Amino acid sequence: MDGWRIGLGICKDTSSPEHIAGTAALGVDAYAAGLVHRLEELSEQESRAVLIAKTCRAWVVFASFAGPTGVASPSRLARLRYGHRMDSE
Numbered sequence: 001m002d003g004w005r006i007g008l009g010i011c012k013d014t015s016s017p018e019h020i021a022g023t024a025a026l027g028v029d030a031y032a033a034g035l036v037h038r039l040e041e042l043s044e045q046e047s048r049a050v051l052i053a054k055t056c057r058a059w060v061v062f063a064s065f066a067g068p069t070g071v072a073s074p075s076r077l078a079r080l081r082y083g084h085r086m087d088s089e
Contacts, residue, residue, distance in 0.1 A: 032061045
């Protein structure tokens with residue numbers, strides 16, 4: 001996509017260390033996945049996004065009904081939701 005390397009995953013891939021490491025080894029610029037989580041699993045979804053961002057050193061974008069769709073930055077300095085900057089954990 002315009003020179004960006006995009007790593008793709010589906011729900012269960014986001015919890016697979018092998019998948020995450022393999023995607024990181026490809027040198028992706030961003031990782032995108034669709035997830036099927038319940039609202040009570042939102043914290044798990046968010047922790048997966050941060051782990052993938054750190055491992056891949058890439059932006060992570062999830063589409064999900066568990067909560068707001070958002071982006072985790074590769075540096076973990078900030079998280080973005082709906083275009084607003086949020087403090088890091």
